[in-house]
Amino acid sequence: MDSFDTAKQALVEAGRDLDALFETAVTLPGVSTNPFESWRQTLDAMKAQMAEGVLRVAVVGSIKSGKSTFVNSFFGGDYVKRGAGVVTCIVTRIRHGQDLAATLYLKTWDEVNAEIEQAMVLFPSFDWRGADGKIDIRRQTDREKLGHALELLGDEQLITQGTINMNAVLISSYLQGFDRIKDLMDAPSASKEFGAGEFASHKDFVGHEPLAVYLKDVCLSLPAGQGVEDQVEVADCQGSDSPNPLHLAMIEDYLLQTHFIIYVISSRTGVRQADIRFLSLIKKMGLASNIYFVINCDFSEHESVADLRSLLERITGEIALLRPDPEVFCFSSLFNLFSGIKDELNDKDLARLNQWELDSDMRKFSDYESKRFLDILDQRLTHDRMALLLKSHVDRASMMASGVGDWINITRDFVSQDAGRAEELVRQMAVEKEGVDRIRAMVKNTLDGALRQARLEVGQDVDRFFDPNMGPAVTDLWEFINQYQAPLPETSPGSFTNAVYSVFSDLKRAVDRHMAEQLNPAVARFVKDEEAKIGRLVNDIARPYGTMVDGALSRYEKTLGEMGIVLADQKMSAPDQLDVSRVRRLAGLQVPGLTAAMRYSARVRTEAIMRKSAYSAGSFLKRIFNKESKPLDRNDSKAIAHALARMKEETRKSLEEHFMDFRENLKFQYMFKLLDLSAVTLQEDLSDRLKIFVEGMDQSAGLVNETQAAKEQAREILASMETRRKEIADKLASAGKLTGL
Structure with a gap:
């Protein structure tokens, strides 16, 4: 159990014991109501806040930089779909859970129809609306009208300035995926869960555009022991250079909730213009202070460790122009992933792994950088989880324990x-x-x-x-x-x-x-x-x-x-x-x-x-x-x-x-x-x-x-309460030391 879990457990136990102590106060003769009722309510709020508090880490970068490979290697398994489509922007969130599961959160029919209305503004065809002046993709006639409207588009409307028309692809995807998704959309629940036995099925939805377009969010739950810290969420975000600007805005929305950003750069391309634009954007948002940079290197692209060190130095210098003194790490996510799932690899990938393992210098360099990254990230995650999820609660619980001690002393004096x-x-x-x-x-x-x-x-x-x-x-x-x-x-x-x-x-x-x-x-x-x-x-x-x-x-x-x-x-x-x-x-x-x-x-x-x-x-x-x-x-x-x-x-x-x-x-x-x-x-x-x-x-x-007998009973209860209170204070003091308070 790490220091965060130990401190949290001590805080949970102290809260439970405080609640029991407050309940004991009611048993005192002459105390008709609970003098600590407001603090009991505060304890309930603390429990809820500790359960709901989450530290968020966003994995970002340009398209094909290796973000999904990095996320998979981080968790030691092939969990996240690699190479998802560019029309939809799905942030795949990974959290700790009791069992392996994937939950797909679906859009509502109203949200789907609203997106279609948005995409059809100034469409060349004017007869795509339904009889009521609106569009409802659930109606066969409306789907036929939308299909006909798409057929009327020429090459000039489908591709402009070398860029595919995202609205046309969006509508086309909605039409193609309708028959397969409609039953899920009509279900009472707005989500679909794939358990351990069918976990891999979620990739069919994420990686297939006509189905992914109906998704709003994806959350993967991984059990303990698979690299997932309690109350930490890691998100695999869409490429920042997606041709659809709305996707960039969705990434920005998630970044506003994050505490740390892991920025992945491919060693094959180095820092691209898309990276410069996105890093400048992050800086404008005021979020540049908590970024870790990972150069995702491909062993096959580099001749030696000296080559990698030179690349690391060059990229660090380029990043420093936007983010002074950047923390940069260089390792192979694919090598780490293959090493973690060696028994599951096909012959081709196993041959690649065996070839890479023969290059001991390259492997040692990557292993060293990987360990350095994980050690530093773990320190920061632990520290910030303490500060975010525990610090104020330890403060308040300690104050309660002190206040109860004061009350016991004063009440005991009444009795004496x-x-x-x-x-x-x-x-x-x-x-x-x-x-x-x-x-x-x-x-x-x-x-x-x-x-x-x-x-x-x-x-x-x-x-x-x-x-x-x-x-x-x-x-x-x-x-x-x-x-x-x-x-x-x-x-x-x-x-x-x-x-x-x-x-x-x-x-x-x-x-x-x-x-x-x-x-x-x-x-x-x-x-x-x-x-x-x-x-x-x-x-x-x-x-x-x-x-x-x-x-x-x-x-x-x-x-x-x-x-x-x-x-x-x-x-x-x-x-x-x-x-x-x-x-x-x-x-x-x-x-x-x-x-x-x-x-x-x-x-x-x-x-x-x-x-x-x-x-x-x-x-x-x-x-x-x-x-x-x-x-x-x-x-x-x-x-x-x-x-x-x-x-x-x-x-x-x-x-x-x-x-x-x-x-x-x-x-x-x-x-x-x-x-x-x-x-x-x-x-x-x-x-x-x-x-x-x-x-x-x-x-x-x-x-x-009260009578003398009642006072004697009160003294015994108060003595017992004080003994228990000191034990609670000791637990909170231990939690305080662990959190550095």
């Missing part, structure tokens, strides 16, 4: 005093309690008032960022759209609508790429900056009250000391800083998906573009009936240029509406919630040490009037 002395003790404690109550009320009222001002300030920041006239990222997008010049077709592609569709496809692809590479990273950076600002706002508000809480505790302890009551040894002062990122992660709060902002084209009004442009088509319209493609004349070009201007206008209008939705979601579903959660968390931190003086003493005071 004569009636007159006990009444005086109750009176003096009541005076102190009034002061504590005032502090708690001041903290709450101040935070409530300041929170309203903070919400106003954060809301204004979000509004300014997305302001269509002044927001820097948005105005940059408008400038890009205004300056964009679509490559016009050299010949008539058969109809005006075909020409418009070709031009719009180019425009949308360019706008999507700009959003994925420029706007989305700017949004991610803005969100990180606002998170930091929320932390400063809340901490600045609470800092003077933290000092006030510490002062109240000191006065209270002095008063009790004068009365002969000694409190617990461990004193927990009010926290100096609130870690907003921990609040966000423990609450499972996520930034609205960046991909949402890229689903704007469904709002583009097809009829507006066509009506406004068709009247000026001139001689171009006559070519609709001409079967042969001919060079475009001046009037044709003017008509298409006019249509492009209208497309830009409609695109900007639809984006403005979409940004308005995204802006409001970001404010109300993320920023304001994070602000509220941060304020509540800090208020709890400030008042937790005061809780025992506010919520427990009234019940304990009832012991004063």
Whole structure:
């Protein structure tokens, strides 16, 4: 068992024992209610948070860099489908589980139909919609209309600028896979699980485009002993240079949830232009500090270890231009994978492995680099799991154990005093309690008032960022759209609508790429900056009250000391800083998906573009009936240029509406919630040490009037509670040492 598991187990046991201790308090004579009910609720919340907390590691890189091979070698088995299609973007997540299993999460029919509607904007054919004006792929007539619309596309619409039309491939895949997937889609569950006996079947779905297009997510569960740490998720992401910009946005969405990034670079290609673009994007998002670089080397491509060392030095220098002092490792993922599944290899792959093993220098170099990588990654994962999943819980549980000790000491003193002395003790404690109550009320009222001002300030920041006239990222997008010049077709592609569709496809692809590479990273950076600002706002508000809480505790302890009551040894002062990122992660709060902002084209009004442009088509319209493609004349070009201007206008209008939705979601579903959660968390931190003086003493005071026999029984229970409390404190101290607290 590693240090994380040991610390977690100690924390779980301490929580269970604390809960039992709280339950024992109710059995005391004269204590009619549970003085620790609020702490019991806190323990329940801690259990849920520890169970749900996950440390995420994203494996990224360009297409064919060896990401899936790396992931398979990391887990010691051929689990992840290698070479999945490029039309769909499926992030395959791997987690610890009881048994080997693959769970496929399916899109809903509404999501499928919405994607088809999105892909069919400005399609040359206008008769693909159903009788109700919408599309529903479940209807046979609608599928036939979609198929017919695809048949009408010419080469000019299927391939533009050397790039395949992703919308056409998307719709084609949906149609091809419908018959095989429909029963799964109609099932009550939105997921399909393949157990150990049929685990490999999930690859048929992931690797076959007509089926993969229906998937939303894939999660693999691997049992213990197969390289999967508890509460660590490793994700194999789609290639960053996918021809579909939406895929890049999906990767960005996952990166916003990750704690570490493993960037894989193929030794055959080195650092490519696609890598430079993606690393620049990661840097803009503010995520460059936690990247590990793996040069996935192919033994067959390199003559010697000296060659590999030279490659390592060169690539490290290139990466350092974007990420200073990068941590770079060079080893063969395929060699590691083959070595781990040697008994399962076919003759060809076994021969390759045997050949590689003969090169002892190359093998030793790769083994050394692999071990160096795994050692460093394990250290970081263990440290960060401690910080993310255990640190705050150990702090709070330790505070509870200290508070229980104080309560036991005070309650025991009640039992030991004569009636007159006990009444005086109750009176003096009541005076102190009034002061504590005032502090708690001041903290709450101040935070409530300041929170309203903070919400106003954060809301204004979000509004300014997305302001269509002044927001820097948005105005940059408008400038890009205004300056964009679509490559016009050299010949008539058969109809005006075909020409418009070709031009719009180019425009949308360019706008999507700009959003994925420029706007989305700017949004991610803005969100990180606002998170930091929320932390400063809340901490600045609470800092003077933290000092006030510490002062109240000191006065209270002095008063009790004068009365002969000694409190617990461990004193927990009010926290100096609130870690907003921990609040966000423990609450499972996520930034609205960046991909949402890229689903704007469904709002583009097809009829507006066509009506406004068709009247000026001139001689171009006559070519609709001409079967042969001919060079475009001046009037044709003017008509298409006019249509492009209208497309830009409609695109900007639809984006403005979409940004308005995204802006409001970001404010109300993320920023304001994070602000509220941060304020509540800090208020709890400030008042937790005061809780025992506010919520427990009234019940304990009832012991004063109990019989001598009842008091003797109470003393025995309290002595037993103190013994158990010290054992709990020892467990938490051990957990604290393991976590480095």
